[in-house]
Amino acid sequence: MRYIGIDLAWTYSKESGICIIDDNGMIIYCESKVFTDQMIASMVEKHAQEGAIVGIDAPLIVNNETGSRYCDGAIMREKIHGENLSVFTCSKRFMLKHFGVVRGEEVVKAITNKVPAFSLTGDIRDKKHVIIETFPTGITLGLFPDAFPVKYKIKHKVELGTTKMEMGRMVNLLKRLSGFNPPVHNIEDFFNHSSSIQAMSKKEFKNLEDRLDAFLCAYAAYWLANHKGKVFGDEQDGFITIPIIDENGVHGGRSKSIKVYNKLIRDKIPQIIEDNGKKAIIEKVSGQEYLDLLSAKLGEELQEYLDSQSVEELANLVEVIYAILDYKGVSRQEFEDIREGKVEERSAFRDKLMLREVIGDCHA
Numbered sequence: 001m002r003y004i005g006i007d008l009a010w011t012y013s014k015e016s017g018i019c020i021i022d023d024n025g026m027i028i029y030c031e032s033k034v035f036t037d038q039m040i041a042s043m044v045e046k047h048a049q050e051g052a053i054v055g056i057d058a059p060l061i062v063n064n065e066t067g068s069r070y071c072d073g074a075i076m077r078e079k080i081h082g083e084n085l086s087v088f089t090c091s092k093r094f095m096l097k098h099f100g101v102v103r104g105e106e107v108v109k110a111i112t113n114k115v116p117a118f119s120l121t122g123d124i125r126d127k128k129h130v131i132i133e134t135f136p137t138g139i140t141l142g143l144f145p146d147a148f149p150v151k152y153k154i155k156h157k158v159e160l161g162t163t164k165m166e167m168g169r170m171v172n173l174l175k176r177l178s179g180f181n182p183p184v185h186n187i188e189d190f191f192n193h194s195s196s197i198q199a200m201s202k203k204e205f206k207n208l209e210d211r212l213d214a215f216l217c218a219y220a221a222y223w224l225a226n227h228k229g230k231v232f233g234d235e236q237d238g239f240i241t242i243p244i245i246d247e248n249g250v251h252g253g254r255s256k257s258i259k260v261y262n263k264l265i266r267d268k269i270p271q272i273i274e275d276n277g278k279k280a281i282i283e284k285v286s287g288q289e290y291l292d293l294l295s296a297k298l299g300e301e302l303q304e305y306l307d308s309q310s311v312e313e314l315a316n317l318v319e320v321i322y323a324i325l326d327y328k329g330v331s332r333q334e335f336e337d338i339r340e341g342k343v344e345e346r347s348a349f350r351d352k353l354m355l356r357e358v359i360g361d362c363h364a
Helices: 037-047 070-076 092-099 103-116 136-143 160-179 202-224 269-276 286-310 311-328 331-347
Strands: 002-007 018-020 027-033 051-059 127-132 230-234 239-241
Touching: 002 037, 002 202, 018 037, 018 202, 027 202, 037 051, 037 103, 070 230, 070 239, 092 202, 103 127, 127 202, 127 239, 136 160, 136 239, 136 331, 160 202, 160 286, 202 239, 230 269, 239 311, 286 311
Parallel strands: 002 051, 051 127
Antiparallel strands: 002 018, 018 027, 230 239
8 A cells, every 4th residue: 555645736837745655654755846637647556556545735626616615614613632723715716716727626537547446535444545635734733733733834924934943843743753653664764854944945945845745645644544534524525534643642552641842951951851750852953943942942031031030030041141152152251341342332220210202303
């Protein structure tokens, strides 16, 4: 069996991601580029000889002329692990107007023309050739509820640096899948970019995003072949299928309580965690990623001081400042010289003065 994930571009000029996982839990292909429908169908045909479940991130059945599909509303109305999902709603008229085609429907036709044994169904039990509609945000919530939401997709008005930090979180989450049932064993061969994500261009980042979404779709297909998932909607008017792990987070048959932090910690914290009978999953960071985490830590410590007014929290704040100075190659004495220069120029805050207003003419 093969488990194929397709992050399908809705127009033919954009890149689509395709990922393939084999029955041994190994990623054997993961790429993003401009694929035609026939290229996708041929790839599926090549890997479906012993059977395949194909998970596609795109509307595959759009019968409604206007409004939204029932499955889109159904998945948004239901709480999954206590959270609500947001889904892009679509109609036949909307898709044709904005994209010229319902590409998901065309890809399904191309695949079934190549391999007539394929069926578009949410019921994958005892079937060797199945196509399902799924989507990465729902998969992320279903598999990693403790970490949701992970906002790793490029969005308008969201700084790319912030999105890159979220992508780092997502890549780290994927590493958990080596301990899932079923497991994926070679994730780091394809998604080991955590320390280099910040250096990526926008185009490189989008390529990674497409490949990651394709992988999530492939893993969803793999997981659903081994467990019962949740199907929203039906095969007549459209359906969406996602995996949903047990509320306790079952990994490899054992229940584990996992709390995600993804933040910078002091050097002795891992040992303290281990001494308390828990396991700390850590990663050594560097470069821009390290600086970004220091900046986030600075904000965290400042907020904790503002909340508590504790001198101890001020000490934590200063420790982060020292770490930033070390990263920038600025000695304590150089920093003190800069501080004293500011005092010489503008004095300090000894007189406890508050500026209320400035009165005077303003000239352009």
